[in-house]
Amino acid sequence: MIRAVIFACLLAFASAQELDIPKLAVKLGATDLVEFVIKANLTSALSGPGPFTVFGPTNEAFSRLPPPIVELLMHNVTLLRDVLMYHVVSGRVYSSQLSNDLLAQSLLPEEKIRINIYKNTKTVVTAEGSPVVLTDQNATNGVIHVIDRVMLPPLGDIPTIVTRDQRFSTLLKAVSVAGLVPTLSGAGPFTVFAPTDEAFAKIPPKTLEGLLADKAKLTKVLTYHVISAAVWAAGLYDGEEAKTVEGSSLTFHIEEHEVAISFGTEGHSRVIEPNVAATNGVIHAIDTVLLPPDLF
Structure with missing residues (x-):
């Protein structure tokens, strides 16, 4: 009162x-x-x-x-x-x-x-x-x-945030093996579609083990998850295509404010947590690893 x-x-x-x-x-x-x-x-x-x-x-x-x-x-x-x-x-x-x-x-x-x-x-x-x-x-x-959203100060650059979030332990290992930490610590801006551990668990264990042992293929997969721009969810529109650092494109689908991603020939991934702010860009957590169309 x-x-x-x-x-x-x-x-x-x-x-x-x-x-x-x-x-x-x-x-x-x-x-x-x-x-x-x-x-x-x-x-x-x-x-x-x-x-x-x-x-x-x-x-x-x-x-x-x-x-x-x-x-x-x-x-x-x-x-x-x-x-x-x-x-x-x-x-x-x-x-x-x-x-x-x-x-x-x-x-x-x-x-x-x-x-x-x-x-x-x-x-x-x-x-x-x-x-x-x-x-x-x-x-x-x-x-x-x-x-229309409260802004919270970023907790660091992209690698720092990935390191602090227990959901991304496999991604952190992969980025370290590929030697991409210095790049993703740069000024950017970068947008990273970050697969959770559960997303990596969808890949058969032997396939994942082989991928982590092949630096060239691993780098190709990881850079397919990165866009050289700050792409927040509000800036996407349904059917938009965006070129990744790897060189291939991703297609975005927007339905009821949720973001899904089409990749490769028939792949689909869902953004489960958008707009994690970093000092040098933004991270979107996703539920499926994105695989480039010509990986195998």
């Missing part, structure tokens, strides 16, 4: 006055964002002269966060501040100033927001993979771009 009264007062004030960033966020309906800003003691900072550019998640974006992450943010104010600061850029940055693969320095030291612009069936702008659903909302001390 108290929360509702507070936001009603803020909204009434916002309707009658020039709006700073927190008040504009309330008017735009991003009340969960403002609630977290208040809890993190960032209200005064974001009401200050700035100017700031805020990539502001909708209430629906916050509702899609896994409950354990919400619980952690609610009980760790330092972490909450870091996540919120990751959504803020110094200065006024309008949509006309955004460019593909722009790395915008956030207020979180050493953490940058990767901007991507996809011009396929329609233009889609993403911030760290989150679609921008409303641009250029002017506040007295900055501008808000509304996004």
